[in-house]
Amino acid sequence: MTDVCGVLNLHGEGLLAHSSLISMVRAKAAAEPLGVSVELLVVADCPTDATRDYLQTADGLGVRCLVVDVDDLGLARNAAVAATESAHVAFLDGDDIYSDNWYLLAFEAASRDDRNVIWHPEANLYFGGPDTPVWRLHPDMDLAVDDWMRLAMANLWTSLAFARRELFLEVPYRKTELRAGFGFEDWAWNSDTISHGMIHKIVPGTVHLLRRKAHSLNAQTRGVGALMTPSDLFVRRLAFVGG
Numbered sequence: 001m002t003d004v005c006g007v008l009n010l011h012g013e014g015l016l017a018h019s020s021l022i023s024m025v026r027a028k029a030a031a032e033p034l035g036v037s038v039e040l041l042v043v044a045d046c047p048t049d050a051t052r053d054y055l056q057t058a059d060g061l062g063v064r065c066l067v068v069d070v071d072d073l074g075l076a077r078n079a080a081v082a083a084t085e086s087a088h089v090a091f092l093d094g095d096d097i098y099s100d101n102w103y104l105l106a107f108e109a110a111s112r113d114d115r116n117v118i119w120h121p122e123a124n125l126y127f128g129g130p131d132t133p134v135w136r137l138h139p140d141m142d143l144a145v146d147d148w149m150r151l152a153m154a155n156l157w158t159s160l161a162f163a164r165r166e167l168f169l170e171v172p173y174r175k176t177e178l179r180a181g182f183g184f185e186d187w188a189w190n191s192d193t194i195s196h197g198m199i200h201k202i203v204p205g206t207v208h209l210l211r212r213k214a215h216s217l218n219a220q221t222r223g224v225g226a227l228m229t230p231s232d233l234f235v236r237r238l239a240f241v242g243g
Contacts, residue, residue: 002037004103005086005165008063009043009076013094014050016211017042021058023097031103038103039086043068045076051094074173074185081168090162097209098160106162109203116198118190119162121206129212141199155187157200160208171196 006024010017021042028038040063044051047067055065068079081089088110092098098121106119120138127133139156150156171193176185190200 002039002086004031004036004088004090004107004162005039005041005080005084006090006092006103007041007043007077007080007084008092008094009045009073009080010047010051010054010094011045011073012048012051014048014054016095017051017054018057019097020092020095021061021063023100024092025061025063026100027098027103030100031107034104036104036107039084040064041066041080041084043076043080043083045069045073045079046071072175072185074189075175077185078168078172081165081172084165086165088162089165089168091159093159093210095211096160097211099207102162102203102206105203105206109201110162110164113201116167116196117163118157118167118193118198118200119203120157120200121160121208122202122204123206124158124208124210126210126212131212138202139200140202141194142201151187151191151194155190157186157190158208158210159186161186162203163198167193167198171198 006028008017008020008024013020024040028040031038042055042058042063042065044055044065044067046069047055052067055067058065066079066083068076070076070079077091080091088107090103090106102121109119110117122138124136124138125133126136138158139150171189173185173189174192194200
């Protein structure tokens with residue numbers, strides 16, 4: 001059993017997936033000489049022809065490839081968790097990038113903290129498209145007591161999550177139901193994990209680079225005016241606060 005399974009979720013990225021996969025390969029190369037074993041897994045959900053062709057390149061790099069047809073990003077993440085026996089799982093969306101130190105520093109942080117923690121990079125750089133690149137910092141729940149309230153208004157953490165595999169099994173991602181007006185699977189999952197007593201923390205000195213995409217799932221979800229998939233976090237917390 002390896003220490004970490006790095007998961008790359010793909011659908012229609014094609015060759016754009018290469019920069020993401022190379023960032024994973026580099027992070028593995030940085031971690032393993034220091035004793036952190038890493039498995040790399042590509043999960044392609046209903047892949048386009050270009051993405052399916054790219055899987056041959058991934059296979060040539062020694063990366064395990066899994067093709068699924070669940071047609072849902074959250075369910076594809078669940079399939080990845082089921083497909084590995086690694087102690088920890090680290091997600092990356094297709095055509096995003098993370099820093100070379102991510103696996104090493106996230107694993108070290110998780111090893112020092114025996115609580116139920118979801119780990120995120122300290123900083124995020126949004127790039128691409130016509131807009132100026134923007135830096136945003138992830139909040140750390142040990143430093144702010146009102147994060148769960150802020151989560152009612154906006155998602156606070158990106159999809160790049162690192163945690164023990166058992167936490168992903170305890171709180172799986174839920175299916176996006178855009179026809180019913182609900183989506184934002186990562187926002188809903190962040191809320192659900194907090195509802196189950198987990199906390200979200202940062203790993204200092206790590207970075208996530210997110211490519212802006214005009215036709216991303218997030219853009220589609222906002223385009224139809226969907227709401228976050230309902231979570232019982234706020235009902236539970238408000239009942240607790242009310243005593």
